[in-house]
Amino acid sequence: MASKRVGLFVTCLVDLMRPRIGFAALKLLESAGCEVIVPETQTCCGQPAWNSGDKAGAEALAKKAIAEFEGFDYIVVPSGSCGDHIRTEYQSMFVDEPTWRDRATAMAARTYELTDFLATVLKVETVPGDYEGTVTYHDSCSGLRSMGIKQQPRALLAKMKGVELKEMNGCEECCGFGGTFSVKFGEVSAAIAERKCDFIHASGAPAVVGGDLGCLLNIEGKLRRMGDESTQVLHVAEVLAGRG
């Protein structure tokens, strides 16, 4: 069987803040036998514009991404939030532009969140990571409630001998990030994050893992402000791929 041609949508946040998550995703896909291409003109999926009410900006960025990622068998995104934006919202933007709507629909059908793609499409049996320790998992809102990402990351982590998953209470509760919400209502956002951090602490796990960098930056920022310098905050791709 010919290997699958996968376009990796790195996401703007990973590009700016945590390139290692992008490389981890690359490693996971390649080790599963995919041919991975990273279109170099990609920037942002446009979700911040869409969620802020800037329709024109969001549509322009959607068209840009649609054009860049045509021709791949699959588009894989290490984020449930950006993945959901591409899969659900792009189609709803172009009600009056049938050609673009059709192209958006075609892209949506080929777009997957990383762990969903690994577990559901590739059905991988092994992952390259060698992480050892107990972790707890934070379910990010868009991934969980819009894309149905729940068991996929857990199933993948379960394939790692050294990893023990200890669920926290409230793992499905919002961490308070909310994109621009976090910089518009900083105190409220941080207060919601504090509840999430309390759940993490109560789980006793020395590391929290999640699938969306926005949430992870929010959680890590709050943990550090609370004086917790030790709890590790990791993207699931980093754990699955290993740091090497």
Add this chain to the structure above:
Amino acid sequence: MEIKSMRFKANSEASLANVVLQGNLKNAKGKFVTKRAEAIKEIDDFEGTRDAAAAIRNKVIDNLDLWLERFETRAQETGATVMWARDGAEVCRLVTEIARKHGVTKVTKSKSMLSEEAGLNQALEAAGIQPVETDLGEYILQVNDNEPPSHIIAPAVHKSLDDVADLFHKVHGTPRKTEIPALTREAREVLRGHFLTAEMGLSGGNFLIAETGSVALVTNEGNGRMVTTMPKVHVVITGIEKVIPTLEDLSTLMRLLPRSATGQSISNYFSILTGVKKPEEHDGPEHLYFVLVDSGRADVVGGEFHEMLRCIRCGACMNHCPVYQTIGGHAYGWVYPGPMGSVLTPLYAGIENSIDLPHAATLCNQCGVVCPVKIPLPDLLRKLREKQTEAGLRPLTERIGLRVWAWVAQRPALYGLGARFGARYLKWLAGEDKSIRLLPTAPEWTRGRDFPAPQGKTFRELYAARQKSTKGSA
């Protein structure tokens, strides 16, 4: 009711700083959530029931005038008078006129959010008519200097037992009680006199049933029955969108309403009230009035926010909202808090009077997945944000910032350069530390938490370097 929604941000921060309120919110958090989660298990096909409920509500909203006319005809046949109010001021005028006509000096009230919208209590008082709230939560708030409700079904949920104990001790002049049953008994004793002497009862309505001309009332304390059956005059005030076609539809919606609201299989009291007292009947009002209120609802029909009219006022969206759970209902500044309020307030009270509200949500969609009538609340909030941008209502710096960012993001080379600079700048800010304590470009972020340091180089830089070295070594 006065609209204080423009002060959402300041209000929310005051809520966070209020230690007593924070303690009360923590105590209340989760109670309705847990009970609802248990209660919905009793329904075999919960999702199918949600679909059916949404379809019933859509059917009505799509032909609202037709169903309202049918309701009006049936209600008149039962001896009721049906009146129409365009706005809150008309509600106040009509209810005051009804009261005057029947020589009313005291009105007992069961809970009505529309009464809050219209500011009816103040209008009645100004006309020399005494309004007495008889829902325990509403009563607590009324005797606490007319404090506004903070939740649509549990208006005093922000208050603790201690708060109420102090309040009753003060306003009733009785020894301070510390047990809930004792406090409730005290309120009942005060209210009993009012129930016996009020000449008019005023209630809201959970549903209006078109085929029978009835109003359905869902209550838990029994006060609703006292208000609607003891006085000679009963006035129902409710929004025009509350009408549903049949009793069969009512049974479908009632499978969801109490379960979604309080996690009860059925409320303690559930009344379907039809018409005036007949000669052979022992109780019930001699005069029944329906005041059906528009107050912005008709403008929503057929527009892009029409799905909001499906709302059956269960409060599940706010119970599950991380923002509401954190700051409580008062911060939202008007009658309706939480996600449904953040949609309704701009629609009914003016988009320009509630700039913050559509943004006061993380779009986590916890509200959308619990809504019994499947209102896509995050989508509606996002659409309102779009309306604000189109109307030029967002701050100029935000609009320009977004425009510039989107413009740059369409130009990969420039964007790449910007990201390189950004990553280095943030790294420099962090210095040797793993996180940034004060972020000058987004100080809101670092008010309550750190901003983690970036790796320092962007993915595209590192990837380009890797591609180059791979090619070089190949």
